[in-house]
Amino acid sequence: MNINYSASIEAHQLHQSLVRLARADMARDYLCIRSKNQHGLSNIKVSQLHMGFILYGQQQLNLQTKQINFSAGDLYVIKPDTVIDAVNLPDPITGEYLTILVPMCDEVIQAAQMIWAKPVVDRTEAILKFSIDDFATSLAEWQAALFNHDVVKARLCITAILVQLCQQHCSDVLIVPPPKLTKIIHDWVIENPQHYWQSSEFEMRLGLSSATLRRKLSHEDTTLRETITHARLTFALELLYSKKLPMKTIAAKSGYQSVAIFRDRFVERYGIDPAVLAAE
Structure with missing residues (x-):
């Protein structure tokens, strides 16, 4: 089988499994954002580290000085103490906007800090943009763990993603602001x-x-x-x-x-x- 074709199939399967997760009716440590109408939200104050991935549609996040655009297949990280305006646009084919948003709990960040065990020297933007495919293995294991109601393994998968971000010179995601x-x-x-x-x-x-x-x-x-x-x-x-x-x-x-x-x-x-x- 062609390697690129095989990778494409795996990416499609991951996307579909995340869609099923977003629509699943179960207790969860994540927020599913679904919408059939284009809409915007102003003055959203992000108080803790968040990771999100777009499954259907597009999103515009506006900071004071810049606008960042996301499409289906993108993964983003928003750091604490960030204030944004957001515009969510449904997919023209499915007619739906669908995103999973994952708040990073203190226990997960602390676990990643212990594993990384290096000085935090990176200084990156308040919002970071990646592809879901960059974290395919951990995301596949994460959603499988949630479907199996294995919260511990699910949190370990999120920890692995944080460590991978550190390996990509984004170790400042591990910085926890002093408690306000x-x-x-x-x-x-x-x-x-x-x-x-x-x-x-x-x-x-x-x-x-x-x-x-x-x-x-x-x-x-x-x-x-x-x-x-x-x-x-x-x-x-x-x-x-x-x-x-x-x-x-x-x-x-x-x-x-x-x-x-x-x-x-x-x-x-x-x-x-x-x-x-x-x-x-």
Whole structure:
């Protein structure tokens, strides 16, 4: 068999297996973004390292000074503390935009750091672009492990991808920014967005006075209210993409009793009516 033809078959099989994974109804450590409408999201704040791969359609990620375009078959890495605007465009043939987004948990990054065990000397861009084929073996093993409900092996596969990135002179993907108060609060809220969070709860958990909490958040250019709202809307965005639920249910699960208030906050944050995503 022709080597190029064989490689083409393997690439097609990997693509199809990832599509099946994206559409699978199971517990998972990744987010499936599906859309039949072209749409854009503004002011997306990426708080941790993410890896994504485009399966159908195209995506435009806009930073302050540049635009990066992705097509089906591309794999990208977004580093922490990156703020982007995104435009998702469905494939003209299938009529669908489909992407898998994988947040890198601390345990995976720490494991990669231990394996790499070298100084981090690279300084690369905030968003890195590759081909899915560059990581075909690890991605094939990753999706197989997830279908087999083997979370440990799946995380080892993601660790292998991080180490491979280091071998490609992108070792700065292993840099973990110092923990910010904003992220700590964000993570608490996103675990229970329906809870009626009050300042006193965070003050008690953090051992801080009200004034100190406000001052520290001010140094991070935010407020407690903005941080809580950001966490709830991040949770809502994931529901809109991955669960076909009524708008009232999504609003309630995200901590909003009023659909109107939820819609206003979502539009203010992302620049798009959540109904556009809920109607997919």
